[in-house]
Amino acid sequence: MILSRTSQYAVQALIYMATQPSATPVLNKDIAAKLGVPAPYLAKILQNLAKGNLLFSFRGRLGGFCLREGGDKITLMHILLLTEGPAFTQSCLLGLKECSDETACPLHFRWVPVKKKIIDLLQETTLEKLAKAVESGKYRLADVPGQLFEQFKV
Amino acid sequence: MILSRTSQYAVQALIYMATQPSATPVLNKDIAAKLGVPAPYLAKILQNLAKGNLLFSFRGRLGGFCLREGGDKITLMHILLLTEGPAFTQSCLLGLKECSDETACPLHFRWVPVKKKIIDLLQETTLEKLAKAVESGKYRLADVPGQLFEQFKV
């Protein structure tokens, strides 16, 4: 309804990384297996996040990806600005290129307060909060945890 | 950020139709010109809305499309359920296939109230309200009204 697959994978991966000990790099391969997503595709996404200064990446043996900052410093908005592009927060529901308070589409003043709720949510929600939720065991990060039962997926 | 181009065109077109006298059918060609959108694509969208019982369509001379009900009966939600599909309202932010109160992703309980705001907006907003807003002259339905100044578009 809202996010591209790329963004969904990015958020899932970073939440998973935030649940892991921050000292050692996490392998792309491991993340992909845990989430049940295609590893090469995820690698591309992580590389992009590294370019956007959200992750460190280390090559070679003992390499992998690390969060650049603590999970309490990284919000969903930080991630989505990289994966969806900077225009992410500015868009008009009807797709008009120009839609501001002055030149508004008929939905503008109804949509703005709702959009603010979305943006607030994305800016308030840190990786740390989400990681803790996952660690509590009450919430799941993927449809098929640990990629068991792959053959039964719909 | 939220809607596909198809949905955006559909909403724009129906708002425009709601501003027109309901007695005579509106031509796809005229709507497309007014909104500055590709006519063949719009035609398919309108055909789909006709199949979904939101529009009447008439072939031949004096043909065109008509709203099936008054603009006060048609909400944005009615339109989007046709253009985005019935799963539109149920989706999980992280893209999980299963994400309910029982099997929740870590964003679920933060997202649900925001999603409710969106759904409420879509269900409250009728074509009639939007058509009146446009008729007041204070709001615009397309980036380039009447497709004037096409050559200056960005």
Place this chain on the structure above:
DNA sequence: GGATATTCAGACAAGATTGTTTTATATTGT
């Protein structure tokens, strides 16, 4: 009633974008 112009309907395909996979290359620790 038949010819004609107008308009929607539907098939098909081109182009753009996004998502996915494959292959090759560079870097690092042992």
Place this chain on the structure above:
DNA sequence: ACAATATAAAACAATCTTGTCTGAATATCC
């Protein structure tokens, strides 16, 4: 040197958007 790993680039596939063409239906004109 070797093995493990990220990086890069390219190939492939799917989906979304747009365009073209042909056919079918309908009102109007003669």
